[in-house]
Amino acid sequence: MQRDIKTEINQTGDRLTKQRQVILDYLQKVTCHPTAEIVYNNVRRKLPHISLGTVYRNLDYLVDREYALELNTTDAERHFDGCIREHWHYICDKCGTIYDLRRAGNMPVRKKVCWGKVERTECNLYGICKKCARRKK
Ligand SMILES: [Zn+2]
Ligand SMILES: [Zn+2]
Structure with a gap:
């Protein structure tokens, strides 16, 4: 069963900001393991004023709390994964x-x-x- 991360974030007392929500939605929707820049370019369609720094901060937040995964690959880029089931x-x-x-x-x-x-x-x-x-x- 897929965890309802949005509810979990709300329960911790952290704010589920619009940015956080859109970034999480995007990560959970795609299977391409995007870099922060790809996330940024996609969420910008919904949030035209978001900055790359905000995207980075929110990705760090999601990874820190294990709401998303960061993959350690051999290339220099950080790749993110919204699928947190073990795979x-x-x-x-x-x-x-x-x-x-x-x-x-x-x-x-x-x-x-x-x-x-x-x-x-x-x-x-x-x-x-x-x-x-x-x-x-
Ligand atoms: Zn290939
Ligand atoms: Zn994956």
């Missing part, structure tokens, strides 16, 4: 597309290892995606 990623070395691996069956995750309980995993698989492989031929 891994396949990242194309060539085009940089970040694909979601949603099927739990793909993930050899153990809930416990000898050092303790596993609370969180983050895994990026790298390769050349099918689209790029086809283009090369």
